[in-house]
Amino acid sequence: MKTALVLRIHPEPSSFTGAWADASAAALEAAGYEVLHSDPHLGSFDPALRREQYPDHQGPFDPLKVTESAPMPPEVATEVDQLLAADLLVIHFPMWWFGPPAMLKGWLDRVLVHGLVHDVDRRFDTGVCRGKKVLFCVSTGSRESESGPDGKEGNFRLLLWPLAYAFRYCGFDVLEPLSVHGVHGYHRGARLTALHDRLRDVLATQAEVIANLGARPAWAFNADTDFDETGRLKPGAPSHSPFIRRG
Numbered sequence: 230m231k232t233a234l235v236l237r238i239h240p241e242p243s244s245f246t247g248a249w250a251d252a253s254a255a256a257l258e259a260a261g262y263e264v265l266h267s268d269p270h271l272g273s274f275d276p277a278l279r280r281e282q283y284p285d286h287q288g289p290f291d292p293l294k295v296t297e298s299a300p301m302p303p304e305v306a307t308e309v310d311q312l313l314a315a316d317l318l319v320i321h322f323p324m325w326w327f328g329p330p331a332m333l334k335g336w337l338d339r340v341l342v343h344g345l346v347h348d349v350d351r352r353f354d355t356g357v358c359r360g361k362k363v364l365f366c367v368s369t370g371s372r373e374s375e376s377g378p379d380g381k382e383g384n385f386r387l388l389l390w391p392l393a394y395a396f397r398y399c400g401f402d403v404l405e406p407l408s409v410h411g412v413h414g415y416h417r418g419a420r421l422t423a424l425h426d427r428l429r430d431v432l433a434t435q436a437e438v439i440a441n442l443g444a445r446p447a448w449a450f451n452a453d454t455d456f457d458e459t460g461r462l463k464p465g466a467p468s469h470s471p472f473i474r475r476g
């Protein structure tokens with residue numbers, strides 16, 4: 230049986246993000262997955278990595294290596310165990326200030342621990358998490374027209390790129406993200422009704438999306454062999470993003 234971890238990043242369970250995560254969890258169960266849940270906003274998960282979280286650590290605090298010398302805090306150990314057990318990670322979050330909420334960034338900082346989830350000798354194509362997949366389900370307040378490459382709110386895919394690359398670094402296949410745009414509470418009257426209808430459709434079709442995950446394309450990244458020994462893109466290697474390009 231395959232295992233999926235649904236990571237819900239939102240302070241309000243009854244929000245659209247919360248309901249969408251619930252729809253994913255139900256669809257994953259219906260598709261035969263064992264479903265694990267992570268809801269860091271509901272507990273006391275501190276997104277800031279701090280020295281005090283490792284009271285047994287002696288000497289200068291190296292956040293990268295601390296898990297080699299001191300036990301992980303229980304809330305981190307739980308998240309790491311669930312992540313390592315999962316074949317598929319589904320992350321639901323809203324776009325906040327042109328990036329993921331601080332809780333998700335902090336979850337990465339604390340949970341993608343060196344030695345267990347990534348390793349200096351096992352990164353990218355040989356990453357520790359090879360074979361695992363991650364799917365981002367993202368809502369934005371901006372409209373779809375504003376979220377494209379020429380949109381006023383910035384290219385949505387570029388805003389997500391650093392997050393995607395963190396998972397790529399760990400060896401994940403990053404599936405093409407799902408997005409729902411124009412989600413906000415400022416609409417009134419017919420516009421509000423139209424928004425609610427649209428969101429209801431998203432929730433209703435999530436089962437179909439999950440059932441077809443096997444056919445969902447993966448986000449394209451450069452292979453390790455596209456870079457020379459100094460870590461620069463080789464002549465002739467493709468560029469998949471303005472983040473890694475020549476010139």
Ligand SMILES: Cc1cc2nc3c(=O)[nH]c(=O)nc-3n(C[C@H](O)[C@H](O)[C@H](O)COP(=O)(O)O)c2cc1C
Nearest residue numbers: 244245246323324325326327368369370371412413
């Ligand atoms: C702190 C904060 C920052 C936000 N920043 C953005 C943003 O940069 N881009 C955007 O499109 N929407 C932004 N929004 C709107 C949210 O993306 C939108 O409210 C959310 O996707 C709606 O989903 P929800 O009902 O599940 O919260 C922001 C909202 C908040 C609360």
